[in-house]
């Protein structure tokens with residue numbers, strides 16, 4: 088499962104009060120869709136190394152946050168999943184965030200064009216683009 092990076096290294100403290108991200112992710116293999124993993128990366132000013140809590144980075148005490156879905160979904164290769172994550176800074180504890188996670192209908196989210204997913208709409212667009220390129224020329 089691909090994870091999202093919703094941080095911007097130039098954000099201000101006020102901007103950190105609320106962070107939101109909406110994603111459409113093309114899955115590269117079939118399997119069980121069980122949740123989403125969140126982590127942060129922080130680049131401090133100067134030549135400091137990046138502080139990353141990514142699962143692929145050396146372990147820190149910060150760790151990651153796993154958002155586990157209420158039920159497991161079996162997914163196919165080249166299927167899309169979509170979600171929205173909103174992080175709101177807690178008014179009680181400024182170092183804590185309340186996490187709001189919503190699964191979205193991937194068929195109602197905009198897909199890139201061309202898109203390699205298995206949805207009939209994207210397959211049709213891909214086919215039309217291929218035929219156009221064969222008869223008219225390359226689409227830029």
Ligand SMILES: [Zn+2]
Nearest residue numbers: 198202204209
């Ligand atoms: Zn698509």
